[in-house]
C-alpha cells in the first residue's frame with residue numbers, strides 16, 4: 001500500500017521539480033532572479049482569499065477535465081469541448097434570462113439546456129465518426145470554429161441585451177437563476193473567508209460529477225464497456241460491445257458534461273451572470289491538459305485542476321516584480337510535459353521494484369530434481 | 374550444481390547455449406526456480422512442460438527481455454548478461470514470440486526491416502529486398518517481400534517472423550510455440566526450414582505442447598516442471614510421448630474416455646446459405662474497432678473469391694461438428710457471421726429461432742457461447758483483472774450485472790470457480806490477465822464460456838497453446854457438455870482434436886464447405902489433402918448443401 005502511494009505521488013513530485021527548474025532557467029534567461037519570482041508567487045497564494053479564488057477557478061477546469069477524460073478512456077479525443085461549452089453557455093444564458101421561474105427550477109433548466117446543447121453539438125462528430133469514419137479530432141476542431149462564428153452571430157443578432165446596445169452580451173440572469181455562494185455554509189461552521197471573498201456555489205456540482213464519473217466508470221456496465229473498448233477494441237467488438245454505439249454514446253456524454261463547463265462561471269460567479277465578450281472560451285483545452293495530468297482519474301484530475309489554478313493565481317504576482325507573466329505558461333507547460341515523462345519513468349521503476357520485492361518475499365529453493373531420462 | 378562464473382570468462386564448452394540455475398520471480402510466483410538448459414550448436418532443441426511451467430519466461434530471459442534474479446547465461450561457453458533484447462540480438466540470438474508481433478498494414482519486407490536498421494535513417498530498400506530474397510531462398514522460407522502482412526495466412530506470418538529474426542543476423546533462434554496455429558503440412562514445412570537452418574550451423578530452440586511433433590523433429594529435449602528442469606533427453610528416440618507427458622505433469626495422464634454417440638434429433642444451430650461478399654462497403658464495426666485500436670480503418674482483404682460462400686450446416690443437440698481447413702479459408706468469417714460480428718447474408722437459427730437480424734449480444738443471450746480464435750486479440754483484455762475478463766462477453770446478460778451495475782461479487786465467485794475447475798494457474802483473481810501464461814489465459818477463456826452453460830458453443834481452437842494435461846481436461850469437459858446436450862461447432866488446426874472430438878467433420882476451402890467426412894474413418898493424411906484441395910470429395914457437392922447427412926432422422 002505504501003509503495004503504491006509512493007509511486008502515485010512520485011511522478012507529480014518529480015514533474016514539479018523539473019517544472020520549477022525549467023521555469024527558473026526561463027526567469028534567468030529573462031535576466032531576473034528565480035528566488036524573487038518564486039517568493040512573489042508564494043506570497044500571492046499564501047492567503048485564505050487566494051485559496052478560495054483558486055478553488056473557484058479550479059471548478060470549471062475540473063468539469064472540463066472530466067468531460068475530456070471520459071472520451072480519453074476509449075481513445076476518443078474530444079478537442080471540441082470549447083465549442084460545446086461556449087455554445088451551451090450562450091444558449092443557457094439567453095434562455096435563462098428570457099424566463100422567470102422559481103429558483104431551483106430555473107437553475108435546473110439552465111443546466112439542462114447546457115447539457116442538451118453540449119450533447120447535441122458533440123453528436124455531430126459522434127455520428128460522423130460512427131457512420132462515416134471521420135476522425136473526431138479533425139471534426140471537433142472544425143466545429144470549434146463553427147461554434148465561435150455561430151456564437152458571434154447569435155450574440156450580435158439575437159441574444160444581445162437590448163438595454164446595453166453598445167456591449168455584446170446577454171441580459172443578466174435574474175436572482176432565481178443564480179447559485180448562491182457557499183460562504184454562509186462555511187460561516188455556519190465558524191469559518192469566515194473575510195470581506196469580499198466569495199466561494200462559488202458550483203463546487204458541489206463538480207464534486208457530484210466526479211463521484212458520478214467514478215461510479216459510471218468502475219461500477220456500471222456502461223463503464224465496463226467503455227474501458228474494454230479503450231483497452232482492446234477488437235475484444236470489445238467480439239464481446240458484442242458495438243463500437244458504433246460506444247463512440248456515439250461516449251462522445252455525446254463527453255459533450256453533455258462539457259456543456260456544464262461554462263455554467264459554473266455563468267450562474268455562480270458574480271463577475272458574470274451573463275454571457276459576453278469577457279466570458280472564458282478556452283477551458284476545454286485546459287481540460288485536455290488536466291485529463292493527461294490527472295490520468296483520467298477523478299481525484300487525480302481534481303488535484304491537477306487545483307495545481308493549474310494555483311499556478312495561474314501565483315504568476316499574477318510576477319507583474320509586481322517586473323517579471324513576465326508568461327513564466328506561468330512555461331511553468332504549466334513544463335509541468336505537463338515532465339509529468340507525462342515522469343509517469344512513464346515511475347511506471348517502469350515501480351514495475352522493477354515490484355519484481356525485486358517479489359524476489360525477496362518468495363525466495364526460491366534451488367534444488368533441481370533430475371528425472372530419469 | 375551452479376557455480377558462479379566471472380563475466381566474460383571462456384569455458385571450454387560444446388554448448389551453444391548453457392543456462393545454469395536460472396531463477397526468475399514474479400509477484401506471487403517463482404516462474405523459474407533454478408532451471409538448467411544445455412543446447413548443442415547446430416541442433417533443434419525442444420522445451421516442453423505444463424502451462425505455466427516457466428518456458429516462455431526462460432526464453433525471455435535468454436532473449437534479454439528481462440533479467441534473471443539468479444543464475445548464469447553462457448553463450449558458446451562465455452558468460453553473458455543481456456540488459457535488453459538488442460544486446461541478445463548483437464550476440465546472434467533472436468526470438469519469435471508466442472503471439473505474433475507483426476504490423477498488419479505494412480508489407481512483408483517493411484516488417485522485416487522495421488527497427489533493425491539503427492543508425493540508418495534511410496533504408497536501402499532495394500538492398501533490403503534482395504537480402505530477404507536471399508534469406509528466404511537459402512532456408513526455404515518462401516514469402517513475397519511485397520505482400521501486405523494483413524493478406525498473409527498464419528503459415529506465411531510465421532515465416533515472416535523467422536525471416537525477421539534471421540535478417541537481424543540471428544544464429545540462435547528461439548521459437549515460442551511456433552506450431553500452435555499451424556496445420557500439419559505447414560508444420561512439416563516449418564521443420565524442413567528449421568532443419569535447413571541447423572544444417573547451416575544455426576541453433577534452434579522451440580517450445581511445443583505437441584509431443585509427437587517434438588519427438589519427431591527435436592534432436593534433444595528439456596522438460597520443465599514448476600520452474601525446474603526435470604529431464605534432459607539427448608536422444609528422443611529413447612522416450613515415448615506418454616513418458617514425456619508423465620515427466621511434464623508428474624503423474625500419469627488420464628486416458629481418453631471411449632466415446633458413444635449422443636446426437637439427438639433437435640437442431641440447435643442451423644446455418645443456411647451464409648455468404649459474405651468480398652468488397653466491404655461503408656464503415657462497418659470491424660473497421661471502427663480497428664480504428665479505435667489505432668489501425669488503418671479498412672477491413673477485408675481483396676480476394677478473388679467470396680470470403681464466405683453459401684455455407685449451410687446444422688448442429689444437433691449433443692453433437693460436435695468439426696470444421697477442418699487451413700487458416701484463412703473462411704472459418705473466421707463463418708464463426709464471426711454466426712456470432713453476428715460480421716455482416717452476412719443468409720440465415721442463422723438457434724433453437725429454431727431465427728437470429729439472423731439480431732445483434733451479437735442478443736445471440737449470446739439466446740444461448741451461444743463463443744471462444745474466439747485469437748485469445749489476446751479478441752478473447753480478453755490483458756490489462757484487466759481475471760474477474761473482469763470473466764465478465765467480458767457476458768456483460769450484457771444478467772449473471773454479472775444488475776440494473777446496469779456490475780455485480781463484482783458474482784463475477785469474482787464465478788472466476789474462482791473457473792480457476793478451480795479449469796486449473797488456471799494464478800496467484801489470485803485480482804491479477805491482470807497479462808501475468809498468466811499463454812495456456813492459462815486460454816483455460817480462463819474456455820472456462821468462462823463453459824461455466825455460462827451455453828446451448829450452442831462456437832469454439833475456435835479451444836485448446837490452442839494448452840498443455841496435454843489441460844487439453845485432456847478441456848476435451849473431457851467438452852464431451853461431458855456434449856452428452857448433456859450441448860451443440861458444438863468446433864474449429865481447430867489440430868487434426869487429432871478434430872477427429873477425436875467431432876461427430877461429423879466439414880472441410881472448408883476458399884470460403885466454401887467442400888467436403889464432409891466421417892471422423893471415424895478418415896485419416897489425418899486424407900483430411901490434409903481435402904484441406905489443400907488436392908482431393909475432391911465425391912459424396913458431397915462443392916456448393917455446400919445443408920450438412921446433416923449423418924444426423925439421425
Ligand SMILES: Nc1ncnc2c1ncn2[C@@H]1O[C@H](COP(=O)(O)OP(=O)(O)OP(=O)(O)O)[C@@H](O)[C@H]1O
Pocket residue numbers: 399400402403404422423424425426427428429430431798799807808809810811812813838840
Ligand atoms: N509478467 C508477469 N507477471 C507476473 N507473473 C508472470 C508474468 N509472466 C509470467 N508469469 C507467471 O510465471 C509463470 C510461468 O509463466 P510462463 O509464461 O513462462 O509459462 P509457460 O511455461 O510459457 O506456459 P504456457 O505453456 O502456458 O505458455 C506463470 O505462473 C505465470 O503466471
Ligand SMILES: [Mg+2]
Pocket residue numbers: 428429430471549810811812
Ligand atoms: Mg508460454
